[in-house]
Amino acid sequence: MQWEVVIGLEVHVQLTTKSKIFSGASTAFGATPNSQACAVDLALPGTLPVLNEQAVNDAILFGLAIDADICRDSVFERKNYFYPDLPKGYQTSQMDKPIVGHGVVEIRLEDGSTRNIRVHHAHLEEDAGKSLHEDFHGMSGIDLNRAGTPLIEIVSEPDLRSAEEAVAYLRKIHSIVTYLGISDGDMSQGSMRCDANVSVRLKGEEEYGTRAEIKNINSFRFVERAIKVEAQRQIDLIEDGGKVVQETRLYDSDKNETRSMRSKEEANDYRYFPCPDLLPVHIEQSLIDSLQKQMPELPDAKRQRFETEYGLSTYDASLLTAERSIADFFEACSKVAGDAKLAANWVNGELSAALNREGKALKDSPVSAEQLGGLIVRIRDNSISGKIAKQVFEALWNGDGQSADEVIEAKGLKQVSDTGALEAMVDEVIAANPAQVEQYRAADDGKRKKLIGFFVGQIMKASKGQANPGMVNQLLNKKLSD
């Protein structure tokens, strides 16, 4: 049987506002527990919420970025449930009138094809605190520093058809919010979290299958694995004659399995209703217009520009624009280098490999855009060959020198382009290998092209790779034909 997986994602993105969504307390990560929770965050009797304007602007920016309608009168509602890290006994969220309406996110798949994933809506809400279950001798501790941190929850339609698509979508959301500068997108610190609604159906079937909601998946890798393992669980269940039940499940990354948290029957009735402490948020067209003007260049537009302006392939341009920091690095590097294609190759190739190898983020790269650009300049003017360039890069990466020029100078890696010196080397190699010279001279043009490689190799070896390969080829052609 041919199964199709149907996925919808709910992505929670923490906004990088200075203060919380409804109070003046700081949102900084990692402070001493409960040191950043004020009377409002603690839900002391009599306290009232006041909406953070920046959070509203951030949400509007996101809405504009996904081409969504901005709700001109959005409403905050209370989502009621009891939990120790939810101080008021309700979460202030949005339900009927979320600030961001229908939108679209374009994702690009491995094979280069694109798909439009519809966003049902995105709404503003407050984060809860954290329950700490260790170090309290059988009791639980509550840290309310995170309580009230602004979130946008981005709810997709069930348009995703594979775990890979889900990851591509999530990466795209990540790229949009970081481009906009409204979130740091750091999944390891919980700045971006994801719930996945997963169901399966036979290919060609119209109706959706019964879905399970997998809660709180906090890395790109786990999203992929959790969806795959959950889809397989549902398929196995159905093929064994069972039925999927609607429920909330938790992904256990250690065991790579999902397990039931609560069934539909046990689900909370959240009793949403408009929060009487907050007025509807009326948004003027003039605010939307001014935010539209502040909109930075977004990933798709940047990718297209990179293709046309720099003549890059779609693949290279996609890689370079996945994150704003990479794109900025590339452009700075390319400016110094004076050759966009070479810059793209180096950023996507050597640099990216080195970062991956050492598990470093681009912002922690030991080689700056300017240094890499300077290195490329020396490739272009034939001061060094591509092979030597890799040595120079390694040296810069390890901090052996401030610039490519410094490394080349210090290590004497400058390419030999002096005709006299090269001629001497060529003569020497020809003289030392009479048999190969005979063979070459006897061969036809097709074979000659292969045989010349032997001589080039010998010369490069003799020059420790510093001979200018273009000039060596020219000289060899001339001398061997004499």
Add this chain to the structure above:
Amino acid sequence: MPSHTVADLLRGLAAGDFSSEEITQQYLDAIADRDGQINSFITVTREQALEQARAADNARQRGNAGALCGLPIAHKDIFCTEGVRTSCASKMLDNFIAPYSATVVNNMASAGAVMLGKTNLDEFAMGSSNETSYYGTVRNPWNTDRVPGGSSGGSAAAIAAGLAPAATGTDTGGSIRQPAALCGLTGLKPTYGRVSRYGMIAFASSLDQAGPMARSAEDCALLLQSMAGFDERDSTSMDVRVDDYAGALDQDLRGLKIGLPKEYFSAGLDPAIGDAVHAALEEYRKMGAETVEISLPHTELAVPCYYVIAPAEASTNLSRFDGVRYGYRCENPADLDDLYTRSREEGFGEEVKRRILVGTYALSAGFYDAYYRKAQQIRRLIKQDFTDAFKQVDIIAGPTTPNPAFGIGEKVSDPVTMYLEDIYTIAVNLAGLPALSMPVGFAGELPAGMQLIGRDFDEGRLLAAAHQYQQRSDWHLRTAPDCA
């Protein structure tokens, strides 16, 4: 002293006839002597009051006297007061010492007011008789077998008994006006948004409003002046200029159009109260006002509408009292559910639990449209009734309550009858309008109150209209027996 008005006291303080410390001491003594019988205070802040009084006297000597400098007042125990227990008359908050003060408390303190203590109320302001307090029933000084009304019954009884010249109250469905009427006082519920709700423990957020309670309209004007104003910490407070209420009391009422809703004078109104209100209206006509019969056709829907919206909001406002961070926590909870269940079961009283259950039901999946949404639609119709009426008239007048103070225990077992006590006051909260109650006579030995309702932010006109009447009557200066 007991019959002194705020205006009298402020004049005496300004003239140096007495010091704040002297009068504060006298009120504290009166509380010590006689509140055992009335039970109007939950907490008396004796030392703090005397300290504040001395500070006020010093400020006055330095020529630094605020508008209420040295005036002793009481705060309803629903306002957070820094360092002082703020109980909301609930076992749930019996151990709660507020770490901050409500904006109203701060505003009045900045004007120089001295806090005598915190007054009793129905638990979480839920009640019309002050019988649901964890700290016991408050008695009406006019007849101690009767209730003082509620929920601001402690504030009303304290003033009527001469234990404080003025007090703050809050009004969600009549909680300032009804006890003012039952205790022979003047009490004002301002326009929703006129006074900050920050630090006032929420019952029903879209209806709650704080206001002054005192003997006279002039007193209420003086108090409101300090209480009112925009507060950036309350998103529902309004950035509207605060009028000079005391300065505008001397208004000629000739040409004032007073609407009399026929629905407020129907069957069910105690005839003696009806007579007192009609007599007062006759005085208004003598002053040159005109009375016109009007209709507020959706009046009968106000009580059912209110008893959906108020409990719905209350049910979630009271979720924060969960035994986790502050307030009452049950002993030895077995697990989290047990902690929640028993803390709330043991910490809340019957009426509070009834309203939480009603509100939870009204908001539940499958019932929301039938109850909460419908109630909101009715609320708009009720507001429209008033909007239409105010196209014809300047203020609306009628009785504040259908009956005078009822007997303690008489209605407590019958919530629906109790809820109907607020039949004339509730619509005003649903519409967000300002309204005051003032004494206009007696039904037997018990005070009768008349309500004046105004347009949004028209508190000045209401106070002036009441003040003009009080210039020609002395009901507001009558004192309860044994309290003179």
